[in-house]
Amino acid sequence: MKWLKGISLFLIANLLISATIYFIIQVVLPLFGVNVWESGDAGLMIYAAVAGFTGAFLSLAASKQMARMMLDCYQITQPKNQAERVIYGAVQEIAQRLHITMPEVWVYESPDPNAFATGPSKNNSMVAVSTGLLGNLKEKEVQAVLAHEMGHVYNGDMFTTTILAGLMNTFVYFIAMWVRRFFSERDQAGMGLLVSMVLQIVLGMLAMIPISWFSRRREYAADAFSAKVYGKDAMIAALRGIDQWVNKAQFEHSTQDALATMKISGKSSGFLHMFATHPPIEDRVAALQRL
16 A cells, blocks of 8 residues: 555655664764763754754655655646646746746645645745545635645745754753763663653654644745735635535544644644644634735
């Protein structure tokens, strides 16, 4: 299955990232006289920064490849039907207007009306839409969603999110390693390893709160960008169409999507709202109406 292959490759990629970080710490830094384990808190901070930012930037560099591996998708290079012409034409037009390299355009199989943009830079990116988005929205609404994703590309949201993730990773690694060293110095290495592992998991989850908050802020900016390109009414109609589909799907199946907080719908409540990458649709519509 495509998703199983994607997860396997994702795990392999993370192992390679870890091996790269280990090589930098054990081989590269000592060449410059830096031994993180003998340099006190400053050494731990260097290790944490290298580990945090290296992992984040390597993930960003491989983001397009990982997205394609995880999805059942195909690339549009020569549009063959009206839907493909709408998608490709909208992305091409906006890219030309912004004077940036044309992103790769992909369509992936999913009933959810969704779309995303990823890539290491605005001149090396991809935009993907789901078959559910094409099947449930009108042409102008699909174009508005594509403009929204192009707003992410042009604003460099993927890069700035990576910087924030690297910073959060740095603090997580530093605190976990400091605690581990604290226990090791008291001949409790086993306890230190266990506590540091638990801390890394807990702090890693808490680090998602500011990252998710930033993600929600950038959604409003991308909505505003779409409104400038095609008008706010098209984006409002697209959001309402997506919300209608989500509500209908939840009613028919009497369940809530566990991944909804990471999708356009932004469906979440209570504590989970802090981890939502998208704001509630009603808040986004209200923000667009105020423009």
